[in-house]
Amino acid sequence: MSALFRVGVIACTLLFPYGLALAVPQSQQAQPVPGRPRSESAPVSPESKSSFADALRASTRNDPANFVPSVETIQEFLTGPHTGPVEDAVVGVEVINKAKDGATETRHCSGLLIRCDGFFAIPPAITALQMSGGTEAVRQTVRVTLHPGTPKEQTAQAYIRHYIIHGIDITVMKVQGVHSPAARPLLPDQLKPGDKVELAWTDWDAGTGRFSTVKHRLANLGQPDLAESAIDGGLISFTAMQDGVAGGAAVIGPDGMAIGILPGSSARHDRFTSFSVLARITNCVAAAPTTDEEFARLQKLEKQNDEPAADGAAADPPPANADGAPTVDAATKPKHPKNDMVDVPGGPVRLPAAFQRDQQDMCAEVIACVPAFKIDRYKVSNREYYDFWMSLPEKDRAKREVRSALYPVSWADTDPPFPAEIDDVPVIGVSVAAAQAFAKSKGKRLATTYEWTRAVFGPFGDAALPAWVTEYMRQRQEAWRRIAIAHVQRIAQQITPRVKEYWANQELDQSARKIDRRAPLPQPRPLDPPRGVPFFTSDDRFSEDCIWSVQMVEAETKLLREQWINPLYLLPSGSRPYDTSPYGLMDVLLNGNERVVHSPEPFFGVDRDRGGRPTAAGLGFGFTDQWITQQGYPFVPLEIPRNLHSAFGEETCACAFLISRRLVSSSSQVRPSEREFAPSDSELYTEYRARIYEEMLMALPLELAQVTSVRYDSMATDAWGENTIAQKLVPKVQPPGIRVDLSPGFTIALSRSSHTHAPEDTVFSPDLGKRLAGESGHAVTIAEHDGSKQGSIGGRTRVLHFAVQEHFGDETIIGGLFSGMRRDEAIPIFGGVYFNETWFYPLLAGLSPFMTREMGRDWAKDPPVHIGPWPELNQTLTQPPDVFLVANGFRCAR
Numbered sequence: 001m002s003a004l005f006r007v008g009v010i011a012c013t014l015l016f017p018y019g020l021a022l023a024v025p026q027s028q029q030a031q032p033v034p035g036r037p038r039s040e041s042a043p044v045s046p047e048s049k050s051s052f053a054d055a056l057r058a059s060t061r062n063d064p065a066n067f068v069p070s071v072e073t074i075q076e077f078l079t080g081p082h083t084g085p086v087e088d089a090v091v092g093v094e095v096i097n098k099a100k101d102g103a104t105e106t107r108h109c110s111g112l113l114i115r116c117d118g119f120f121a122i123p124p125a126i127t128a129l130q131m132s133g134g135t136e137a138v139r140q141t142v143r144v145t146l147h148p149g150t151p152k153e154q155t156a157q158a159y160i161r162h163y164i165i166h167g168i169d170i171t172v173m174k175v176q177g178v179h180s181p182a183a184r185p186l187l188p189d190q191l192k193p194g195d196k197v198e199l200a201w202t203d204w205d206a207g208t209g210r211f212s213t214v215k216h217r218l219a220n221l222g223q224p225d226l227a228e229s230a231i232d233g234g235l236i237s238f239t240a241m242q243d244g245v246a247g248g249a250a251v252i253g254p255d256g257m258a259i260g261i262l263p264g265s266s267a268r269h270d271r272f273t274s275f276s277v278l279a280r281i282t283n284c285v286a287a288a289p290t291t292d293e294e295f296a297r298l299q300k301l302e303k304q305n306d307e308p309a310a311d312g313a314a315a316d317p318p319p320a321n322a323d324g325a326p327t328v329d330a331a332t333k334p335k336h337p338k339n340d341m342v343d344v345p346g347g348p349v350r351l352p353a354a355f356q357r358d359q360q361d362m363c364a365e366v367i368a369c370v371p372a373f374k375i376d377r378y379k380v381s382n383r384e385y386y387d388f389w390m391s392l393p394e395k396d397r398a399k400r401e402v403r404s405a406l407y408p409v410s411w412a413d414t415d416p417p418f419p420a421e422i423d424d425v426p427v428i429g430v431s432v433a434a435a436q437a438f439a440k441s442k443g444k445r446l447a448t449t450y451e452w453t454r455a456v457f458g459p460f461g462d463a464a465l466p467a468w469v470t471e472y473m474r475q476r477q478e479a480w481r482r483i484a485i486a487h488v489q490r491i492a493q494q495i496t497p498r499v500k501e502y503w504a505n506q507e508l509d510q511s512a513r514k515i516d517r518r519a520p521l522p523q524p525r526p527l528d529p530p531r532g533v534p535f536f537t538s539d540d541r542f543s544e545d546c547i548w549s550v551q552m553v554e555a556e557t558k559l560l561r562e563q564w565i566n567p568l569y570l571l572p573s574g575s576r577p578y579d580t581s582p583y584g585l586m587d588v589l590l591n592g593n594e595r596v597v598h599s600p601e602p603f604f605g606v607d608r609d610r611g612g613r614p615t616a617a618g619l620g621f622g623f624t625d626q627w628i629t630q631q632g633y634p635f636v637p638l639e640i641p642r643n644l645h646s647a648f649g650e651e652t653c654a655c656a657f658l659i660s661r662r663l664v665s666s667s668s669q670v671r672p673s674e675r676e677f678a679p680s681d682s683e684l685y686t687e688y689r690a691r692i693y694e695e696m697l698m699a700l701p702l703e704l705a706q707v708t709s710v711r712y713d714s715m716a717t718d719a720w721g722e723n724t725i726a727q728k729l730v731p732k733v734q735p736p737g738i739r740v741d742l743s744p745g746f747t748i749a750l751s752r753s754s755h756t757h758a759p760e761d762t763v764f765s766p767d768l769g770k771r772l773a774g775e776s777g778h779a780v781t782i783a784e785h786d787g788s789k790q791g792s793i794g795g796r797t798r799v800l801h802f803a804v805q806e807h808f809g810d811e812t813i814i815g816g817l818f819s820g821m822r823r824d825e826a827i828p829i830f831g832g833v834y835f836n837e838t839w840f841y842p843l844l845a846g847l848s849p850f851m852t853r854e855m856g857r858d859w860a861k862d863p864p865v866h867i868g869p870w871p872e873l874n875q876t877l878t879q880p881p882d883v884f885l886v887a888n889g890f891r892c893a894r
Helices: 003-018 046-058 071-079 228-232 275-280 292-306 353-358 382-391 400-406 432-441 449-457 467-515 540-564 625-630 682-699 725-729 768-776
Strands: 020-026 029-037 090-098 104-115 119-122 139-146 154-157 171-174 196-201 215-220 235-237 250-252 258-261 271-274 341-344 347-350 367-370 373-376 593-595 616-622 662-664 669-671 704-710 714-716 746-750 780-785 788-793 798-807 810-818 883-885
Touching: 046 071, 071 347, 071 367, 090 119, 104 258, 228 235, 258 275, 271 275, 341 449, 347 449, 353 449, 353 704, 367 449, 373 449, 382 432, 400 432, 467 540, 467 682, 540 682
Parallel strands: 746 798
Antiparallel strands: 020 029, 090 104, 090 139, 104 119, 119 171, 139 154, 196 215, 196 250, 235 271, 250 258, 258 271, 341 373, 347 367, 593 616, 616 704, 662 883, 714 883, 746 788, 780 788, 798 810
């Protein structure tokens, strides 16, 4: 049992007496069982809160944390309050710089607590290391005074790290081990010139050596400054200079919410830095796009639009059964699930490992505390997003830039852009900016990583996974164990005896040859027993074994699909009743990843190479090769999906890259780094690969599960598994006269040594040259070179080596070293025939029968002709790469 699950089991055991509930599917129904924390908003005794805090703290035992809040602080996280008036969130900040020679310099400013567990906003200049006289500090101390000038005054030390962006006069730092009500930030979008705002700050009193009580002043907003620097820096002007106000003073707008802070320099107090730039600095909180009053209005309007129009006619009574009780007919059911918002109470949350690495501003603290928020019950569906798209003015929808920014990549270019069958399937192919635009139109926003973790898992994060996840992995492991044992028995009882018989006959033939070397003996057919799971080989003497193997794997995976309701695909909202959160969210883990606001601070060494900051999150599953081999089953899966094999590397994605998410597929780039293209029949091959890939994705045993960050919206076809069908199906021994099909651009080299001789051209079938020349457009030649025969096609330099050994007067091709063989080659050497000409191709041909539609766009077919056999170096690419869309959906928060 991994450390991750040990922690989860410990946490669940400790929490069981305090009201836990989990969901485990039986058949296709969800039944509550113990194991998941309820909302801590329910009244519990102080002893229970203490035990809960102890268990939460214990769940971080194996985390590499620099600091874990005390039990007493965690109890304050549980108790709240988490937000309050801006006046209560004003803090005093003291920065002490110390030079190498011992000289010190102290600065003071006001600041604003924006999250209850210690995150506060201040002007970045206050923390500069430059001291008067030109010296630079070698040590800096930051002390924060909460509730200055009141009986509740408290002083704490802040971490000396913060993220600063040039041109933005605001930064965010964190205090250690505190809990205090924070201000609620608001975007300034509803403000206009002339509006009154309030300033709130605290002054440093040198006489008393303390910060004063909070002071207030009213101010009026001026005309907007359209200068680029003002827009990028989030600056909003006042009608007059605000003299005598401390830097970092909070600006209070509508509903008593904070809309920004003043710059550090008093010379610039004719303006303030609004929270429109807060998301570029931190994701500890997200500013609300609208006031509570405006949000209530939008919610009321949306509810009215959802209600059917009253026509004055009396509604028909609901149908009744024989007992007179009303029944619910399918026609009377609501067609679409109501995507209302659920309330998530404020409180603590243990961050998953992926977010611990990502949230550098947490300074390796593991337990965070977030204020209460609302979040959509379901991910936004195609239907909901279509309503948003159609609400835009027609002239705007016709603009190229608007369509490029807001139109989902997964939709067709026609109208309607998707069939009705995926109305309630989560919309994918929507950029982060487009998802934010949708949310803003509803008065909402995207959830932060902190909020998403708490809403999906509860306080313990992924340290206490839902019970169904453990059961799901257990059933996957049991299915693989049955598959492996059955294959072991098949090998022992049916395959091994045939192999032994073959080699016994070979020994008899050798003995006969020794007795009479002139005795004519038939050329033995090389034996190629099946290998891998499922069994695959080009040797038709094992065809029954291969058929049995494929059918056995398919039968096991079919049971899993039925039990877990087709877990590899996106389904309409609410299709999996077991996939719920402690607070009532649906489709939280299996129905695609989810857009989440990650920290904007780059992770150097990772983001640069992996495509930038993460934009989504999901539950990643993984397995290790050791699990398969240590059980005594020496089987390697025919295809190892890369996103599982990575075992939570930075490139791990929670969802499979299946054929239904394919955007552009054609005879196109296979390996972009080598500018290679697939032949024109690659569509069948891609379906073939995807079918096997999906079977393996469903059959492999899972033993790892944890939250993972997702950086990608799409993946190219070189993201297939590390192993390939082509490599596994090439027989080690090939008889003479076999047809060897090569892709255009390969050179055939027939090696000579003291134990080999170069065969004549007849070692290949007579139609080889004609077949290759016809497909490649190049002549096929075989010539003597350095004592050996060489065949070339089009003069390319790639080489296919064969060692030819003399055997009883006949030529036998032994082995096959494929130099330069393309990993995703669509016409590899399958025993000398095309892959779709093999006897085993029909077993896994075409798309999976479990495939469901996920996009409005049809996945592309191959063009009827192959465009360009091999592009020359620096030649313009005439075809796009194959692209798969990662299933990143989103839901809105408030």
